[in-house]
Amino acid sequence: VNCRKAQKLLIDFADQSLAGTARKELETHLAQCEHCRTELAHIRTVRENLLSLETPEPGADFWEEFDRKLSQKLDAEGTSRTPAERVSGVLVWRPRVAYAAAALTMSLIAVLVATAFFILQRPPQPATELPVIARETHDSLALYPANDRLEFFAQHGFESPERSLADLSEEELAVLEEEMFIVIGPDLEPASQAMVPEEIYEYTVYDMLDDLSYEDIETLCKELGLT
Amino acid sequence: VLPDDELIRKSLAGDRRAFDELVVRYRKQVYLTAYRMVENAEIAEEIAQETFLRAYRQLRSFRRKARFTTWLYRITMNLCYTELKRSAKENTPVPPAVNNSSDRVPGKLMEEERMAWLKRQIALLPFKQRAAVTLRTFQNMSFNEIGHSLGCTAGSARVNYRHAILKLKEALKRSGEEL
Numbered sequence: 001v002n003c004r005k006a007q008k009l010l011i012d013f014a015d016q017s018l019a020g021t022a023r024k025e026l027e028t029h030l031a032q033c034e035h036c037r038t039e040l041a042h043i044r045t046v047r048e049n050l051l052s053l054e055t056p057e058p059g060a061d062f063w064e065e066f067d068r069k070l071s072q073k074l075d076a077e078g079t080s081r082t083p084a085e086r087v088s089g090v091l092v093w094r095p096r097v098a099y100a101a102a103a104l105t106m107s108l109i110a111v112l113v114a115t116a117f118f119i120l121q122r123p124p125q126p127a128t129e130l131p132v133i134a135r136e137t138h139d140s141l142a143l144y145p146a147n148d149r150l151e152f153f154a155q156h157g158f159e160s161p162e163r164s165l166a167d168l169s170e171e172e173l174a175v176l177e178e179e180m181f182i183v184i185g186p187d188l189e190p191a192s193q194a195m196v197p198e199e200i201y202e203y204t205v206y207d208m209l210d211d212l213s214y215e216d217i218e219t220l221c222k223e224l225g226l227t
Numbered sequence: 228v229l230p231d232d233e234l235i236r237k238s239l240a241g242d243r244r245a246f247d248e249l250v251v252r253y254r255k256q257v258y259l260t261a262y263r264m265v266e267n268a269e270i271a272e273e274i275a276q277e278t279f280l281r282a283y284r285q286l287r288s289f290r291r292k293a294r295f296t297t298w299l300y301r302i303t304m305n306l307c308y309t310e311l312k313r314s315a316k317e318n319t320p321v322p323p324a325v326n327n328s329s330d331r332v333p334g335k336l337m338e339e340e341r342m343a344w345l346k347r348q349i350a351l352l353p354f355k356q357r358a359a360v361t362l363r364t365f366q367n368m369s370f371n372e373i374g375h376s377l378g379c380t381a382g383s384a385r386v387n388y389r390h391a392i393l394k395l396k397e398a399l400k401r402s403g404e405e406l
Contacts (some may be wrong), residue, residue: 045396
């Protein structure tokens, strides 16, 4: 282990999540390298400082009031529908990056339309099959076999399509994460989450697609370029 | 003590007391996580309330592929994200002042000031980095669980955590803190 590799392992070491050969090699290196020992001390100081941050310790009165307020809200929910009566569906997750901004970085943004479908179950509208939106990204790529990853990079002009996700540098991973977003249907993992950029469509976080009208979803798909 | 899965099953069958039990079980964790993200007791309480309300509404969509707490944190983190984004729009963010004296760690000064300094540094982190640090440090969550909570892979959660720690470490070094 040289200093460069050691630096990458220090956080896991300080976190006590480094084991096996890597841990032994790092310990050997640390015994010989003052610079890396100093870096480790800095990292440990950060962790200790974080753990020393104080947070409020609400008392019994706080929780009593908390429960009372929440109970009122849940009661109001209960008079309309219980969880058992609600239809299942996908959730909407807010992406970090505006669609508009993402669109400007088309070399990184990829759109692959999934083959899965889901049925909109919300009455009174008739059950209708709608395309599940699947915008593949760094986050969802892990769900696919290696060949699919390569295909992804090849299709979307990533500089070295022969590289796999595991070969990307941290900086490249960060770029991927920042620049892309995903929308995943109920049959894919993470199954219960879908991401819809609010900048395109002003749905709140965790709005359920079931709560949108058929027209809304059609518009959404259109705006995402999926129809 | 009934396991979460059993309470969830009962809740879905319409047993409100079962859901109330889940609230009592996790309200403190949810509230404190929200507080650490938004640094405001009142808003943290609102987020905690909304988290459980949404969990109740959407309980059926919880697919039990992750722990219930991970799912709860995901809702909490989404709400925190919305709140931080909203507050960022309303308030002009203070740019990080690398060499500004106000940015220096008051190592010999009051502990309170040291904590305020650290909180400022944390507030400067991008959302996912801040969330990864919060969930890892205070909830002892695995990167896999953090990934579920943030809607990303375990690898991405690890990268975000690493970046956050490295940034805080550099800020400490810049500040001239004597270790």
